[in-house]
Amino acid sequence: MAAIETTGLTKRFGEDVLAVSDLDLTVEEGEIFGFLGPNGAGKSTTINLLLDFVRPTSGTATVLGHDAQEETERIRERIGVLPEGATVYDRLSAREHLEWVVDTKGADDDPDDLLDRVGLLEDADRTAGGYSKGMRQRMGLGMALVGDPDLLILDEPSSGLDPTGIQDMRELLREEASSGTTVFFSSHILSEVEAVCDRVGIMNGGELVALDSIENLRDDAAGAATIDVELASMPTGLDVASIEGVREATVEDGVVSAVCVDASVKVDVVRHLDERATVTDILSADTSLEHLFNQYTGESSGTGDEPAAQEVIA
Numbered sequence: 001m002a003a004i005e006t007t008g009l010t011k012r013f014g015e016d017v018l019a020v021s022d023l024d025l026t027v028e029e030g031e032i033f034g035f036l037g038p039n040g041a042g043k044s045t046t047i048n049l050l051l052d053f054v055r056p057t058s059g060t061a062t063v064l065g066h067d068a069q070e071e072t073e074r075i076r077e078r079i080g081v082l083p084e085g086a087t088v089y090d091r092l093s094a095r096e097h098l099e100w101v102v103d104t105k106g107a108d109d110d111p112d113d114l115l116d117r118v119g120l121l122e123d124a125d126r127t128a129g130g131y132s133k134g135m136r137q138r139m140g141l142g143m144a145l146v147g148d149p150d151l152l153i154l155d156e157p158s159s160g161l162d163p164t165g166i167q168d169m170r171e172l173l174r175e176e177a178s179s180g181t182t183v184f185f186s187s188h189i190l191s192e193v194e195a196v197c198d199r200v201g202i203m204n205g206g207e208l209v210a211l212d213s214i215e216n217l218r219d220d221a222a223g224a225a226t227i228d229v230e231l232a233s234m235p236t237g238l239d240v241a242s243i244e245g246v247r248e249a250t251v252e253d254g255v256v257s258a259v260c261v262d263a264s265v266k267v268d269v270v271r272h273l274d275e276r277a278t279v280t281d282i283l284s285a286d287t288s289l290e291h292l293f294n295q296y297t298g299e300s301s302g303t304g305d306e307p308a309a310q311e312v313i314a
């Protein structure tokens with residue numbers, strides 16, 4: 001049985017916003033699944049649909065085999081959730097937050113054990129109103145772990161965490177997965193999920209644009225290659241993007257950049273440009289996993305090793 005299954009899941013907000021479009025997604029039991037995408041891609045809306053916080057316009061979803069809209073209670077008994085912007089009661093301490101969830105869920109966890117696991121035991125008696133964002137996030141994670149859930153659904157769990165906190169969170173997710181818990185979590189940074197996920201789904205504009213293991217995404221990235229060609233002057237009517245095997249072509253400051261499906265296409269790009277202009281320099285680089293993510297989502301490269309594209313060559 002799949003831990004999460006959506007079929008044609010669609011959510012519109014009003015006439016103009018198609019937040020989630022015809023999503024078919026299966027997350028298997030025991031997986032650590034990273035749900036990726038830039039801001040506004042539809043990640044939180046999908047999570048809210050799974051949790052019945054919003055209702056779908058069309059399509060269906062099941063969580064642990066139960067209908068996400070019809071069997072909400074049965075689902076909530078078995079899952080742990082870290083929602084986006086979780087409510088924090090400023091006057092209650094972390095221990096009191098944990099005790100409250102343990103009571104509500106009818107669980108038998110020792111709150112201190114969980115606080116220890118999320119690194120908040122020392123501050124367990126302080127009221128949460130004075131907590132930093134990272135401490136609130138740790139508390140939210142602790143609350144999600146109550147009742148030894150079969151499935152963890154975490155919306156941007158590393159948000160607000162410092163590098164140590166992110167490392168701790170990864171460890172925790174691995175521990176949970178090794179004890180049989182399915183982990184489904186969203187993020188907008190590929191490198192954050194890379195270290196921990198079995199598979200990732202990449203959302204963009206409400207659509208699932210990639211669904212694969214990190215390993216296969218890596219193979220794709222290894223196959224692809226970027227070439228930067230510097231020209232003495234830029235001729236009009238360049239059509240680099242039409243060259244077979246070129247995925248994306250841009251120009252900035254006299255340099256034409258092309259992302260190619262494999263290394264052999266780079267030769268075609270150079271030939272094409274050499275026939276039309278004076279080539280003054282050629283630079284070539286393998287495409288990073290981050291760049292591949294950017295290609296799927298249309299984000300500009302966040303790696304800092306390539307110039308942001310200014311103009312797309314038609």
Ligand SMILES: Nc1ncnc2c1ncn2[C@@H]1O[C@H](COP(=O)(O)OP(=O)(O)OP(=O)(O)O)[C@@H](O)[C@H]1O
Nearest residue numbers: 013017019037038039040041042043044045046188
């Ligand atoms: N309640 C709402 N009413 C109207 N539009 C909404 C609502 N919730 C989300 N949206 C819109 O739906 C789209 C998807 O938003 P969503 O929050 O699901 O994206 P996201 O991938 O989680 O982004 P982020 O990483 O910024 O949290 C956006 O255009 C957003 O503005």
